[in-house]
Amino acid sequence: MSRFNPYGDSSGGSSLAIAGADFAILAGDTRHSTGFSIDSRDQSQIADLGDGLFLTSNGFSADAKQLVDDLRTQIKWYHHNNNDHKLSISAAARTTMMLLYGKRFFPYYVNPIMIGMADDGTGAVYSFDPLGSYDREPSRAAGHASELLMPFLDNQVTFANQLDPQTGEPRKRLDLDLQTAVDLVKDAFTGAAERQVQVGDTLEIVILTKDGVDRQYYDLRRD
Amino acid sequence: MAGLSFDNYRRNKSLEASGVLPPKTTSTGTTIVGCKFNGGVILSADTRATAGMVVADKNCLKLHRLAPNIWCAGAGTASDNDKVTELESSQLEIHSQWTGRAPRVVTALTHLKQHLFKYQGHVGAYLIIAGVDVTGSHLFSLHAHGSTDVGPYLALGSGSMAALSVLESKWKEDLTKEEAMELCSEAIMAGVFNDLASGSNVDLCVIEKGKPSRLHRGYKQPNQRLQKQRNYNFDIGTTSYFEAGSEVFYISKQSDLETSAMEVDQVS
Amino acid sequence: MSNPSEINGGSAVAMIGKDCVAIACDLRLGLQSVTVSGDFEKIFQYGGNFVAFTGLATDVQTVSTELRQKHALYEMVEERSMEPNTAAHLVSSMLYSRRFAPWFVGPLVAGINSTTGEPYVCSFDSIGSMDVSHDFVVTGTATNQLYGMAESLYEKDMSPEQLFETISQTLLCAADRDAITGSGGLVYVIEKNGKVTKKLLKSRQD
Numbered sequence: 008m009s010r011f012n013p014y015g016d017s018s019g020g021s022s023l024a025i026a027g028a029d030f031a032i033l034a035g036d037t038r039h040s041t042g043f044s045i046d047s048r049d050q051s052q053i054a055d056l057g058d059g060l061f062l063t064s065n066g067f068s069a070d071a072k073q074l075v076d077d078l079r080t081q082i083k084w085y086h087h088n089n090n091d092h093k094l095s096i097s098a099a100a101r102t103t104m105m106l107l108y109g110k111r112f113f114p115y116y117v118n119p120i121m122i123g124m125a126d127d128g129t130g131a132v133y134s135f136d137p138l139g140s141y142d143r144e145p146s147r148a149a150g151h152a153s154e155l156l157m158p159f160l161d162n163q164v165t166f167a168n169q170l171d172p173q174t175g176e177p178r179k180r181l182d183l184d185l186q187t188a189v190d191l192v193k194d195a196f197t198g199a200a201e202r203q204v205q206v207g208d209t210l211e212i213v214i215l216t217k218d219g220v221d222r223q224y225y226d227l228r229r230d
Numbered sequence: 231m232a233g234l235s236f237d238n239y240r241r242n243k244s245l246e247a248s249g250v251l252p253p254k255t256t257s258t259g260t261t262i263v264g265c266k267f268n269g270g271v272i273l274s275a276d277t278r279a280t281a282g283m284v285v286a287d288k289n290c291l292k293l294h295r296l297a298p299n300i301w302c303a304g305a306g307t308a309s310d311n312d313k314v315t316e317l318e319s320s321q322l323e324i325h326s327q328w329t330g331r332a333p334r335v336v337t338a339l340t341h342l343k344q345h346l347f348k349y350q351g352h353v354g355a356y357l358i359i360a361g362v363d364v365t366g367s368h369l370f371s372l373h374a375h376g377s378t379d380v381g382p383y384l385a386l387g388s389g390s391m392a393a394l395s396v397l398e399s400k401w402k403e404d405l406t407k408e409e410a411m412e413l414c415s416e417a418i419m420a421g422v423f424n425d426l427a428s429g430s431n432v433d434l435c436v437i438e439k440g441k442p443s444r445l446h447r448g449y450k451q452p453n454q455r456l457q458k459q460r461n462y463n464f465d466i467g468t469t470s471y472f473e474a475g476s477e478v479f480y481i482s483k484q485s486d487l488e489t490s491a492m493e494v495d496q497v498s
Numbered sequence: 499m500s501n502p503s504e505i506n507g508g509s510a511v512a513m514i515g516k517d518c519v520a521i522a523c524d525l526r527l528g529l530q531s532v533t534v535s536g537d538f539e540k541i542f543q544y545g546g547n548f549v550a551f552t553g554l555a556t557d558v559q560t561v562s563t564e565l566r567q568k569h570a571l572y573e574m575v576e577e578r579s580m581e582p583n584t585a586a587h588l589v590s591s592m593l594y595s596r597r598f599a600p601w602f603v604g605p606l607v608a609g610i611n612s613t614t615g616e617p618y619v620c621s622f623d624s625i626g627s628m629d630v631s632h633d634f635v636v637t638g639t640a641t642n643q644l645y646g647m648a649e650s651l652y653e654k655d656m657s658p659e660q661l662f663e664t665i666s667q668t669l670l671c672a673a674d675r676d677a678i679t680g681s682g683g684l685v686y687v688i689e690k691n692g693k694v695t696k697k698l699l700k701s702r703q704d
Contacts (some may be wrong), residue, residue, distance in 0.1 A: 043259075043388055043426040151283065155646025156672040162647065163462075166700070168670040172467030190459035198649030202285045204250060204426040204641075230278070230422045230429035230455045238599035240503075249500045279629065284642060286621075309627035313594050328692065340510040462651040466659050469666040471685075474697035480690065481546045482579075 013118050013228030014067050015208050017041040019052040021199060022063035023192060024132040025164055026143075026183040031122040034192045034212040035150075036227060039068065040205050041063045048208040048229065049205050057082060058094045059220070060123045061213050062103075065150030066137070067116035077106050096123030100133040100141055107139030114138055114139030118149040122215060130215065152199035152206045160193050162202050164188075189214065193225055200227045247458025260292060261421025261428040262303035262359040262445045264369045265395065266382045267410035270438035271360040274414035274449070275303045275391065276357040276422050278429035284333070291447070293435050296427050297322045297333045298443060305387035306374060309353035314355045318342055335368035339378060347376030356386050362439045381412075389428035396420045407436065413476030415450050422452070429453065475489030502552045503624070507678025509638025510540055511648065511669055512608040512619040514631075515661035516531075517690040521548045521573065521608035522568030522669045527555055536681035537584035543584050544569040547585040548686050552638035553624070554602035557661040562591035563579065565589065571640040582609030584617035586628060598645070600624045604637035615690050620683040636639060640679040642671035658687050670701050680704075 022035035039050040052073040054062045062078065064071040081102050085094050094102075100121055107115060114137045125131040134147040146164045148156035161167040169178040184190075192212060200206045210225040240251075247290040264273045269450045279287035286308075294302050294315035300322070304311030326333045331428065339359050342498045346353055357480060371386055383401050385393040396417040414434060421428040432450035437443045510523040527538035539551045542562045549565065551558040568588060572580050580588075586607045593601060601687045620628055621635035629635060633652055636644035647668040656664060658695035666685055673680040 012468075040426060045424060130481050153647070154675065155649070156640035158643045158647050158675045159650050161674060162667060162671040167674060168667060169464070169468050172335045172465045173466075175470075178468070187460075193459050194462075194650050195646075197458065198646060201455060201649050202286065202645040203278065204283050204285060204429070226483065226625075228429075228455075233595055234598060235596050236599050237602065242599050243523060249499050275631055280629075281623065281641075284645065286623070287631070290629065305626075307625075309594055309597070309623065309625045312590075312627060313597075351543075458650075459509070461653060463653055463656070463660055464663040464667060466663060468663050469670070470700040471666075471697040472700060477696050479694050479696070480692045481688070481694060 013113075015041075015069065015147035017046065017068050018149065018205070019065055019068050019071065020037065021148065021152035021156065021203070022052060022065055022120055023146075023156050023160070023195060024134070025146045025160070025183065025188045025192065026122070026130040026132040026186060027188055028129055030131060030188070031124065031215045032188055032192055032212060033120065033122040034096060034196065034210060035063050036196060036200070036206050037209040037211055038205065038207045040215060045052055051211055052213055053213050056099070058123075060094070060096060060099050060121060060214065061215070062119055062121045063149070064119035065153075066118055066206050070115040071117045073177065074106065074117055074119065074124070078103060094130045095126055096121065097125065099123065100143075103133075103135060103227075104139040104141050107135060107137065107146050110136060118153075120147050122213070124217065152203040155199045155203060156195050156207060159198070160191075163191050164179065169186065177223045185214065185216070189223070196227060259427025260305035260306050260385050260387035261385070261393050261425060262292060262358050263393050263417045264303065264360045264371075265397070265401070265405070265410050265412050265414050266367060266369050269367075269407060270362055270436060271369050272410050272414050272434065272436050273301050273303045273358060273360045273489050274418045274434045276418055276428040277431045277433060279308055280427050280429070284425075291433060293433050293445060293448065294482060295319060295411050295443070296359070297326065297361070299332055299437060300338050300359065301437060301443060302336050302338075302357045302359040303386075304355055304357050306356040306406060310353045310355045311357070314342070314345065314353060315357075318345075332363060334363040334365060335359060335370070339370050339372060343372055343376045343378055346372065346374055346390040346414050351375040357386050358386055360437060362437055367437070367439060384498050385417065385487045387421070387428070389425035390395065392420040392424040393417040405437070419450065419452065502654050503604065503703040504639050504678065505557040506541055506553075507539070507639050508552045509636070509640035509644060509672065509676065510552050510606050510670070511634065511644050511665060511672075512550070512606045513648070513652065513661060513665045513668075514619055514636040515618040515656040515658060517615065517617070518658045518661055518687060519567045519608045519610055519619060520661045520665045520685060520687045521606060521619075522551055522665050522683055522685040523550050524669065524673050524679045524681065524683055526679060532682060535541060538572070538685055541684060541686060542566070545573065545579050546688070546692070547580060547582050547607060548688065549585065549589065550606040550608075550637070552604045555617050557603050561592065564592065568592070572582070576649065581611050581613070581614060582607055582620075583611070585609065586618070586620040586630070589622060590596050590626040590628050593622060593624065597625050597643040606635055606637050610688055610690055638679060640672045642674035643675045644668060647672050656696070662687050662695070665700055670699065674702060690701060
């Protein structure tokens with residue numbers, strides 16, 4: 008007799024986030040698949056939580072959806088209790104942790120990434136494991152292609168393993184400009200789509216600056 | 231294939247018994263189709279090879295020539311397909327030299343099915359065999375266990391459902407060559423776009439009575455890689471390395487017997 | 499851990515440049531998470547052909563030695579050097595001969611054809627399926643990481659110096675995101691004129 012398995016294998020693709028000095032980017036592909044079949048080519052996985060917060064959660068998609076609902080509820084109660092005060096990203100991140108750890112022994116099968124603008128005006132990326140362990144990071148990838156995306160971000164965002172040929176010292180980390188960061192996101196995903204069969208169709212990019220939110224779409228391969 | 235060695239079998243079996251998994255092999259996780267038309271037969275395949283959910287080869291050739299007039303498309307385990315078709319093509323050549331006749335499609339089919347049956351499905355080759363011979367044009371499919379099918383149109387592989395949906399709805403009798411080529415490539419494209427294990431390009435082979443077979447490598451290329459946004463060439467000197475432990479040497483263009491003898495001696 | 503190809507760890511990558519080819523490997527030898535050695539080279543030279551073997555270390559040593567014997571015999575019998583595509587087919591045959599009891603290795607072949615001057619790279623699965631590539635091939639426990647790096651960083655027609663930087667960065671950053679690949683790197687850049695530059699990379703040792 009096989010036991011009931013509460014977790015399915017239906018899943019959204021991959022997502023990636025980069026934090027800049029005055030911006031934050033969250034990107035994800037819009038392919039949704041189960042096994043070797045495509046369920047949807049146009050399923051956005053970036054949730055707008057309000058208060059300038061955006062979230063992706065890769066993994067089991069039913070849990071991902073439930074986590075977003077939980078968070079929206081929490082944010083709504085926060086507004087009711089605090090005279091519509093805007094929830095900061097650091098507080099939102101802690102709330103996410105509480106929600107995830109609250110299900111310590113029946114976890115949501117997801118790897119969430121949250122972006123927003125921090126109180127000091129810098130772009131913020133927070134990433135979580137399924138149990139709620141979290142951290143603020145310069146960049147993060149999650150989902151099926153996370154293994155393909157992450158080393159590339161290390162190399163191009165934090166300049167890991169790069170020397171400055173002039174000085175022979177490790178190359179100084181300078182703040183990425185927005186255009187470079189968007190280009191990196193696109194190139195990282197076109198590369199991942201070449202090799203990971205679950206990545207493809209369309210890349211959705213949410214760009215957060217002090218001026219507001221910009222959404223861009225970019226075609227990926229569809230095979 | 232008398233030479234397969236089972237030397238490691240007991241070792242690997244005991245590793246397996248202690249919870250060790252067998253290694254991942256490259257699978258052609260494929261869409262392949264074949265279709266007859268008035269005057270010949272067509273084979274078509276996608277070009278993606280996968281290892282799990284990762285693409286191992288973006289442009290592999292799944293159409294194999296067994297004889298000048300007999301071709302086959304392979305799905306299943308990549309190396310089994312390569313080796314079994316390589317072997318069959320050699321044996322058909324020898325057979326046709328011996329008999330002094332061009333080989334027949336049923337000869338290839340029967341020979342391959344007897345070989346695969348002997349291995350009880352462990353040689354993971356799933357083939358569509360097509361060709362023209364003195365008895366006309368033929369199209370067969372062959373499963374790894376040795377069973378065979380005949381049909382005017384056939385599809386095999388993980389994308390066969392998608393391909394068959396096109397073939398079942400659009401196939402008709404007495405197709406012209408051009409119509410059959412279009413139908414086959416459309417069926418493969420259905421697999422390419424709807425089955426994750428199939429992808430990249432469409433290869434197509436036309437085999438016609440009295441004409442040399444024609445392989446259209448990259449017949450359709452609907453998934454070309456887009457231009458990258460940036461160039462990622464590094465400044466020279468970006469990577470640090472140890473001066474000691476690094477060296478420059480030359481390899482001789484034509485190594486003679488003496489060098490070879492020294493290499494044998496080098497083994498410690 | 500229950501996969502023989504992931505007991506000792508290790509990865510390799512090969513890339514084609516303009517009139518040159520490069521092949522690189524890490525230097526780690528481990529027993530699961532414990533690092534045993536930091537100078538376990540996985541690239542072996544057979545005349546003008548460079549072959550990397552990743553996977554189960556005992557099989558790496560056995561197959562590389564068996565290939566040395568077969569390569570030497572070929573050169574003696576044929577009285578000519580072995581071309582890279584020949585070496586690749588030899589490796590493929592060796593692996594497929596053990597189809598039902600395989601060696602747990604994932605080889606790469608890199609070299610330059612001495613008559614045409616064409617660079618050649620090829621990768622294999624453990625039972626000899628050949629993947630001849632016109633850009634790059636990867637193998638080992640950091641396969642996914644290497645694919646991610648190489649797909650983004652690779653440019654066509656790189657000079658030998660450029661190729662060294664790109665293949666090194668590909669290897670190093672991929673190794674940093676795989677716990678059982680690393681402890682240094684080794685790169686060979688082979689040029690059309692027969693010049694080989696071997697470099698030992700500085701890298702994180704954790």
